[in-house]
Amino acid sequence: MREGVPDVPSTSTLARLGEFVLGAPMATNAPLATGARGQIWGGHHATQGTPVVIKLGTALSAQARAAAALHHVGVVEILDSGNVSLETALATRGALLEGSPYVVMERLSGGSLKDRPPSTFFELRPILKQLLCVLGHVHANGVLHLGLKPGNVLRTLTGLVKLTDFGLESVFWAAEYSAPEQRGAHERDHGPWTDLYALGCLAWTFTCGRPPRGRPPFIPIFEVPVGFEAFLNRLLHDCPGHRFQRAADALAALEILDDLGPRQVSAFGGVEALTSSFEAPVGAENIWAVGPTLSSSFAAVEHRPEYRGEAAVDGFSGLRPADFGRAELEARLRAISPEPFDLESERGLLWEAFSLVIDSGQGSLSLLRGRAGTSGLAAWLGVLAHETGAATVLRVKHEATTGLTEPLASCFRRHLRSDGLDARGTADRLRGSSASSFRDARLDADQLAAFISGDDDEASNDRHRVYADYLRALGVERPVLLILEDVREGDDALVFAASLVELAPPFPIFCLATLRHEGPSPPSVVGQHAPSTSGRSQPKLRDPSGLAT
Incomplete structure (x- = not known):
């Protein structure tokens, strides 16, 4: 047995791992794959018979656990995890070692992008859009993948793609898909942009037939719209701060590529302009730590000689979140959440107040009061603001004993x-x-x-x-969402927030304070403060269950 990798259990013994059994009932009792980190086996639920994938010799990372807890349609579901029991180890005559880790996951039947890569831009574009939506959601919840590669993107039979193996590549990262900040001791610089770099590597590989390591010339093997190279260059910039900072920013850029014109691969692998139109079918605590990329190690990196298309990348400069208004905000919201929330609910009222800041470019302060649910309501807005790329989200946990x-x-x-x-x-x-x-x-x-x-x-x-x-x-x-938790009326936190709203010239900041309240009432928006000089109307703040305004 190799160190850390279990031997193959006897074919005459089906190992029991919690509620699951190793060895698919309809297949031979053999591993699906074997790698440096362990073996991947088929299996099934002991009573329901549901097919699963069991990874032996693989511990569930904190990132994977956090991603699984989100229960997102684009994340492979983790069904169980643990360590091999003594009983199971004895039953398999030592083939499975006591204490060795395992992870049980849902089994998908469509293979991975490594097995079935997209062969046209018609197929690639919706895959990229799905991945950007998934990454945007997990990033907003403080989770990074840090190991995105074709084998970690699984297909379903219905055309969806799902991400797996969150956090595993923090040690076993794939060099061909890793960002520069992953290749050295630069963990402070890991962020959404790190996963977006890997996504750019994926897209380049599928488009050109090989990874972009060394930045070879961009020679697509199928038709792509003009501007796609610039889009990839933005994702693949050496300096993290020059990449798209949010998945939502990249998704917005991908959406407009049809408007930038088409081009076509020639018979000799070159590229020539097309005159016809080209249309593609459209197929919590750490969240607040996701900030700007500020490492001097990368800020000084010059563009490499083979880096082309900086002028083309500037074509996306108009996508700055600081410049867009309510229409763009609502479009981004629809892209990630097709089913809108009730505008008359507490969430709807809070979103309306936040939208006014986005639309006007001026500051506003809202207060939430309630014994239970206020922090959850504020956290919901923080996740959504980050996921849409609408705001930089900061959370301040107020302590009365320490002040602000x-x-x-x-x-x-x-x-x-x-x-x-x-x-x-x-x-x-x-x-x-x-x-x-x-x-x-x-x-x-x-x-x-x-x-x-x-x-x-x-x-x-x-x-x-x-x-x-x-x-x-x-x-x-981009606008700022400043969440002040557990403040008391009259605290200096509220005084500071009110002063931010009154600053001249104004800037787009939405201060959201949750007020401590000992009563049994539900969370409610109890007040709002905007600059007295703004002259703009405020939304009527009410709660269907009888909130005070």
Whole structure:
């Protein structure tokens, strides 16, 4: 037996793993595949007979567990996991070692993209759209895949694709599909953009017949629309900050490719323009830590000589979330959630208030009060705002004993991924930002870093002024959703939030505060504050169960 890899159980013995049995009832008792991490077996539920896949020698990672808990249609369902019991080990005469890990997953019959790659853009485009929707959802819930490759994208018989093996590639990553920040000690720079790089590698491989390692010339083997190369170049940029930052941003860019014109593969593998139209069928805690890519290690990376199409990539510059309004926001919402929520519900009222900030570009403060459900309602908006790419989401867990200063600093450290760094290291991350919002804003990086890292004890007024400048800088790239949890009326958290809304010139920030309340009432929107100079009307805030406004 190789270390960490179980031997094949005897064909005369079906191993029992919890409620599941190793060995498919309708197939020979042999593994489906064997790799460095273990064996993949067929199996079935002991009483229901439902076919499953059982991975032996594979432990369930934290990322996989978190992804499975989302119960998303685009994520392969984890049915069980654990360790081989002594009873099972004895029953298999040691073929399965006691304590060795296993994972039981739903079994799909359509193979993987490695077995059945898309052969036309008509087939590739809906696959990319499905993957972007799935990635957007898991990213919004604080989960990264970090190992996207053709073999980890499974097909169903109905045409859907599902992601599997979340987090496994953090150790066993595939070099051909890994982002630059995965190839060194740059874990602080892992984020949604890391998975989007891998998605770009996938799309390039299917389009050109080989991975983009070394960035070979873009020579598609089937028809693709003009602009697709620029789309891939954006996904595959060496610097994380120059890629699409959210799956929703990439999805919006993919949607407009039909408007950028067509092109066609020639008989000699070249590309020539087409004159006819080309149409393709359309087929929680860590969430708040997903912030900008700020590593100086990558900010200084120059474009490699073979990198082409930067001008074409600029064709997507108009997709900045800071520039779009309600129509674009609703379009993104429909793309990820075809079934709208009740606009008269608490969620609907909250979404309406948030949409006004997106549409107007001005700040607003809303208050939620209720004993149970307020944090969940605020978290729902945070996930949706991140998933649609509509806002940068920050959560501040307020503590009455510490005031607002330390919770804000902790929130910003998570966002900057600077936990454990001193003021100098934090300032380096700020200066290393490739995001235009940080380059163009008049930020005092040293002062901000000192406040965030706790190396400066200046008065709260100075600290809050610098924090406000930082939030304004974030708002250049996309609106900001600042969630203040468990505040009390009169707390300095509310005073600070109200001051953000009143800043001139205004910037798009939606401050959402959950108020502590000991009564039995459900969560409700109890008040809203907008700049007195804005002159815009506010939505009527009411609750079908009788909320106060």
